[in-house]
Amino acid sequence: MPLELNAGDQSMLHGEQGSAAAAAMKILVAFAKAVDARKLLDIAGAHIDGCLYHGQASLDFVERLIEGGGRVRVPTTLNVGSFDLMHPGLVKMTAAEEVPARRLMKAHLELGCQATFTCAPYQTRFRPGFGEQIAWGESNAIVFANSVIGARTNRYGDFIDLCCAITGRAPAWGLHLIENRRGQVLFELTGGLEPTDALFVGVGLIVGQRSGDRIPVISGLPPPRDEDQLKALGAAAATTGAVALFHAVGITPEAKTRDEALHGLVPEQKIRISCADIDHALARLSSVPDGVLLAAVSLGTPHFSYEEWMRLLPLLREVAPGRGVPIYVNTGRATLARLQDEGALAGMGAFGLVPVADTCTYVTTIIERLDGVVMTNSGKWAHYAPGNIGVSVAFGDMEDCVRSAAAGRVVRGAP
């Protein structure tokens, strides 16, 4: 079946709306044919994962769209870049690296994108609503939008997310269509599990590993304290696997019941997850034993929400770590501005707190001592940081991380 284009699509394709729109539509059409879509659909928003500098081609593409009069047609947020524009001294780069990295971020703004520079666009005022069609890049954002909000996106990425934003269109395929959102593999949690932060990370890691390209349904998950626990689950699942949507029975909006999540069909496979499985998955995140000296703590992958800050700040005051071990916290610039307006960060530097905005500590050079051990509460950070920046990692919950910073070495399970 051929791809059917409407009059607006044709107009863009034939260059009647400028050369940038024509190029974006041409690329989108090629993509739509490759995924065998029958038509394109309107989107309400986009999130662009294009601000990390992967080479000259990344920048050439955006510059060419600017030259061609390109402008996004829908509200469009930006993912992290390689540079913290709010704290310019924090990222250590040569001028040869810094110039294109900064230019790539700024060039996206010239296309009309919003200067969010966050991997958690769902924490901003551009958060989509249930059932909305969107075109998002960034794996954790995609899984959050689909699963926790019930918005609809496929896994978009490099170039194509921007083509969707420039045209306001996306191919009608995959998770945009309700019939493709059916849960296929059922994960059953056994035992009375406490809703700890680590539980959600551990379940996410296992679900990612074992789902393949199928949509997971999780039953037996205890009600989360807040959506940050679901954020952590999704981010972990999208790290160890290609999960773009999960259903958690009784928790996520398309899974009020198991039957709803499975669209009334039987699951293709059932997988039990025990406490031991979760412990095993979490243990694999740490490459060092307890007690080793700590170089830094990194929190906020995905970006720390305001609610997470409200849990961290009292903990810092209570435990009062010194400045010896820096505690980096990655967060969105809008969240940071709110905290600063409220004066919430005053004096926190004395506890070693180093807020990081616009980027993330595992995609660029912020952490001073890359030969050391870094402790994190993020399954995603623990998975990627050793390969990306060469550190050794200890995983623990937020409280363990803060207590370890105070002790100067890795301590876990402290009272």
Place this chain on the structure above:
Amino acid sequence: MRGPDRTGTFHLAGSAQGPALVLSQALSFWGGIDVETGDIIDHSHPNLGGNIAGKILVMPSGRGSSSSSSVLAEAIRRGTAPAGIILERPDPILAVGAIVAEFLYEISMPLVVCEISGIVSGDRIAIDLGEDAQAMVSKI
């Protein structure tokens, strides 16, 4: 000696010739290719240490991160990309990389979807445009 022609579908149309490099497993360009050299650097891949530059890369499918689009486009820009790619199954991520490179640099690296059985590494392969914009793949 001329092998049997086979036809396929272009994700990106063009013509190319080169020695086949047949991968039994899908390769993610992101994290799998050194874009400066075209070397395969994925330590879990059986063809670790091979080089894709100038080859007709033949594999069952693409794999992994959408950042592979950028890596392919950048490899095409630098001249470290394959001369052409033949896949058994469609791959939108590689398709985007190839079409963006054509848009930016006017280099058309053909990307074909067709049956890949019977092609072995070292075969000299030609990809050409056939009738009705079909891809013609032949051993030469």
